[in-house]
Amino acid sequence: MHPTISPTLPLASRWRRFACMMYEGVLLFGVIFLAGYLFDTLTQSRNALMLRHMRQVILFVAMGVYFILCWRLRGQTLPMKTWNIRLQDAVGAAISLPRLIARYVLAWALPLMMAFAVMTASRATGYSSTDLFIVFAPFAGFIYTWFDREGLFLHDRLVGTRLVDTPKPART
Template sequence: MPSAQPDTDLTAPALWRRMACWLYEGILLFGLVFIADYLFDALSQSRHALMLRHLRMAYLFVVVGIYFGWFWSRGQTLAQKTWHIRVVDAQGRPLTQARAALRYLLSWLWFLPPLTLTYALGVPPISTLAALLLWIVVWANLSRLHPQRQFWHDAWAGTRLVDGRPKA
């Protein structure tokens, strides 16, 4: 009789692997944002980056959200494929578009707390960068307090990162 359990081991990959994947994701996102921003400039006839600034930020937010939503609903982004990490729901099933969107919104917890605080306090850019880097280290290490070693935004979104290497 076939098992009702998914074919996926639901343990979290090591923190160093998840963070290496996170860094690689940032490199890939640089290319995505560069191309999307170039397209925005071409279509809006923008002459400099501050022209239509708020519309540009909203557009890039949506473009990045579509990238993550599309790939997460299929199991993994390009960086996650490289590092053999899959994103699934709490039961080990593929994400729905709605759950992928929720995960995307909650993943902004990697950046928003320090950026909001430093903006409100009028902190200079170099100190903002230091606060952001410190927060990333803290947020990543908070996963050690989760029972399954998941990032807290994953727990709140009902998702989890799992090892995607093929079973021997």
């Protein structure tokens, strides 16, 4: 468990959360590669379309295990530690496992809605090049932050968590 943090810590800025998200994407490449490799080895899959839905579930769970384990143990992933960002609740207490799971699942809502909107637009217009806008789907969560009074993500608002700046460790 991560230690109790003061609830008076300032919220992490959007730019720092964005930078952290970019770094997180690099690390997730490794998590997804390893989970996909293990899945393909164990199921003897020869291409990505074999057992496609099962693969998606396995990758969703693998990413969930990565995030929830990191958040549960220290309140931060490696990119969050690099950018001095910590996950905590509104009063600075440790977050329960059910709330961490809810945060992870809810974090997918807006990106999946944007992905669906891109797919719908592509089919409605008949231009398959519209599918390229899918690259913006992961950032859909940031749209809500411009409307939230504290600049929180929607999933953080719903679960009662926040990403705060942590003091930089003292150099010795």
